[in-house]
Amino acid sequence: MRRSWPILILGVALAGALIWGYTQNRQRTQLALRAENSYQQAFHRLEAMVVDLEDGLARALATQSPPLQRQLLTDLRVFSNGAVESIAGLPLLNVPMQRMDAFFNRVRDASDVYAFQLDHGQGLTPSQWSNLRELYGQAAILKNEMSALEPEVAHGNIRWTQAERVTHYSADGAAQTPLIQAVTRLDGKLQPPGEVGAENLPPPLQRPKGNLGPQVSEQTAISRVARFLDLPPQTAPQYERPIDGNFPLYVISAVKTNNVPVTLGVSQQGGHIIWMLDGRDVSRATLNKEQAVDRARQFLAKNDLHGFTERFYDEYGDAGAIALVSLVPERAGLTYFNEIINVRLARDNGEILGYDASQYWVNHMDRPAQTPRLTETEAAARISPNLRVSNVRLGVMDVFRGQEALVYKVRARLDGNEFDVFINALTGEEERVERVEVVGTPGQDAR
Amino acid sequence: MRRLRRILAVGVLTGLLALAALPALSVQPPLGPATAEAQRRGDINNLRLLSMVVCGEARGEPYEGKVAVASVIINRVKSNKFPNSVAGVTYQPLAFESATNGEIYKAVTPECTRAARDALNGWDPVWGALYFFNPAKTKNKFIWGRPQVRRIGKHIFAR
Numbered sequence: 001m002r003r004s005w006p007i008l009i010l011g012v013a014l015a016g017a018l019i020w021g022y023t024q025n026r027q028r029t030q031l032a033l034r035a036e037n038s039y040q041q042a043f044h045r046l047e048a049m050v051v052d053l054e055d056g057l058a059r060a061l062a063t064q065s066p067p068l069q070r071q072l073l074t075d076l077r078v079f080s081n082g083a084v085e086s087i088a089g090l091p092l093l094n095v096p097m098q099r100m101d102a103f104f105n106r107v108r109d110a111s112d113v114y115a116f117q118l119d120h121g122q123g124l125t126p127s128q129w130s131n132l133r134e135l136y137g138q139a140a141i142l143k144n145e146m147s148a149l150e151p152e153v154a155h156g157n158i159r160w161t162q163a164e165r166v167t168h169y170s171a172d173g174a175a176q177t178p179l180i181q182a183v184t185r186l187d188g189k190l191q192p193p194g195e196v197g198a199e200n201l202p203p204p205l206q207r208p209k210g211n212l213g214p215q216v217s218e219q220t221a222i223s224r225v226a227r228f229l230d231l232p233p234q235t236a237p238q239y240e241r242p243i244d245g246n247f248p249l250y251v252i253s254a255v256k257t258n259n260v261p262v263t264l265g266v267s268q269q270g271g272h273i274i275w276m277l278d279g280r281d282v283s284r285a286t287l288n289k290e291q292a293v294d295r296a297r298q299f300l301a302k303n304d305l306h307g308f309t310e311r312f313y314d315e316y317g318d319a320g321a322i323a324l325v326s327l328v329p330e331r332a333g334l335t336y337f338n339e340i341i342n343v344r345l346a347r348d349n350g351e352i353l354g355y356d357a358s359q360y361w362v363n364h365m366d367r368p369a370q371t372p373r374l375t376e377t378e379a380a381a382r383i384s385p386n387l388r389v390s391n392v393r394l395g396v397m398d399v400f401r402g403q404e405a406l407v408y409k410v411r412a413r414l415d416g417n418e419f420d421v422f423i424n425a426l427t428g429e430e431e432r433v434e435r436v437e438v439v440g441t442p443g444q445d446a447r
Numbered sequence: 448m449r450r451l452r453r454i455l456a457v458g459v460l461t462g463l464l465a466l467a468a469l470p471a472l473s474v475q476p477p478l479g480p481a482t483a484e485a486q487r488r489g490d491i492n493n494l495r496l497l498s499m500v501v502c503g504e505a506r507g508e509p510y511e512g513k514v515a516v517a518s519v520i521i522n523r524v525k526s527n528k529f530p531n532s533v534a535g536v537t538y539q540p541l542a543f544e545s546a547t548n549g550e551i552y553k554a555v556t557p558e559c560t561r562a563a564r565d566a567l568n569g570w571d572p573v574w575g576a577l578y579f580f581n582p583a584k585t586k587n588k589f590i591w592g593r594p595q596v597r598r599i600g601k602h603i604f605a606r
Contacts, residue, residue, distance in 0.1 A: 084530070091541050167541060245575070
């Protein structure tokens with residue numbers, strides 16, 4: 001009896017291990033199937049979007065009624081967005097699909113621009129019509145290719161989870177599953193991407209509108225950095241490597257005398273400080289809002305940036321000890337709402353911890369003088385009568401994809417919410433309405 | 448010999464018990480409430496999820512590297528080639544290792560939240576980068592083929 005109990009235990013253990021192994025295997029299979037199903041869903045959604053896109057483009061070509069065209073273009077935007085979101089649901093992140101990306105971008109851009117034009121009473125030009133026709137041709141190719149691929153995918157002859165395994169970040173990316181081959185082939189049938197419109201991109205990818213000045217050397221950039229920092233660097237600032245593109249920068253790093261590393265981006269043209277980032281944590285807040293805003297304005301003035309007024313203020317970090325002051329310049333009675341500079345400062349000693357003038361330098365330029373055709377009172381009368389106006393300011397603002405207009409910013413209130421309504425100072429049209437965020441809402445500058 | 452058998456049997460049983468306990472050890476999303484700071488914000492989800500990815504991907508990295516990771520996510524949200532939301536970008540298949548291995552569900556430090564805030568407020572130390580990778584861990588040709596912008600800590604950032 002004594003001899004047999006270990007055998008019994010081992011027997012039970014073996015049976016337990018077998019049951020456990022079986023359960024694990026079943027769960028694994030189910031999980032893999034669930035992953036495959038969600039990829040299948042994304043693929044079929046993509047196919048549906050492409051079908052809708054092809055149909056929408058065909059109908060947009062066949063009508064000349066502006067309201068109908070407007071409606072079809074809005075639908076096209078929804079479908080192209082939906083297609084991009086569906087592709088994002090597939091394990092294709094590391095598979096180059098430049099042509100497909102470019103196609104959906106072109107549809108989105110065309111629908112944005114043409115719809116805006118139609119809203120302003122202008123019909124499509126012959127070249128825009130040809131562009132839509134060409135996009136229709138691409139959509140038709142895409143639709144046919146997708147429907148040829150669909151039975152293969154639907155019957156599980158080719159699997160998404162297999163594609164996921166070989167395109168994983170740690171895989172070398174050279175492996176080709178039938179699915180990746182099919183997708184690559186499909187991409188190759190579309191038109192190669194042309195020049196991408198940069199007007200709707202965030203500042204790093206946008207070409208500055210004005211002339212920033214002549215090309216400066218790395219040494220000049222380094223000397224500008226030394227002058228810019230309010231705490232002198234401990235050691236000589238180090239030059240990293242340049243960043244090229246539409247808005248080329250030098251990147252320079254240094255360690256401040258308080259041992260905190262700081263990095264700066266300096267424009268290669270003109271040698272302007274574009275951004276500065278210092279990660280010091282602050283836990284004590286002694287400066288109040290007024291003092292923080294004053295400190296930010298003084299800092300800008302020290303760097304030859306004059307006439308700035310507060311646009312937005314926020315506090316965050318431990319105990320709200322970091323202040324974010326967002327400012328815009330005022331010149332000759334006009335506020336330049338798009339020339340934004342953000343200054344981040346420590347509320348313990350007023351040290352400047354961060355600086356971001358990318359939107360300022362992208363939008364800053366000499367502009368021809370313009371005189372408003374509306375008065376402040378007339379502009380205020382143009383907004384919805386349901387709002388209560390608190391103040392009106394004349395200035396310059398981006399109204400559509402980098403296009404500027406002379407506008408009145410009418411700040412007004414409805415119930416518990418505050419809004420800025422921008423009224424075109426020449427046409428009286430309501431160009432844009434923005435909600436004034438309550439202090440503490442991040443991301444409102446991420447436009 | 449008898450002792451050996453006993454040890455063996457106990458060993459097997461302990462092993463089985465440990466295996467049975469394994470699922471209970473798997474990573475769970477944090478259930479605690481958002482911090483008081485985050486709660487007063489309108490955009491809690493963006494900030495909270497962004498901070499989670501920052502910590503998951505750049506825990507040990509310098510402050511600038513943390514802001515850079517948050518910037519990549521925001522740049523993807525703004526890009527026409529990626530989903531239009533922080534959640535869409537974060538959970539995109541194959542996008543972030545930390546979402547696959549559960550690192551993003553570990554405790555978020557105030558530094559990660561601060562870095563996420565800075566990126567949301569517009570700071571972008573990687574100037575429009577859409578990708579980042581750890582060169583020691585990645586062989587993927589697609590990622591290596593992207594034009595590189597900067598190297599911060601262990602990560603290379605690319606457009």
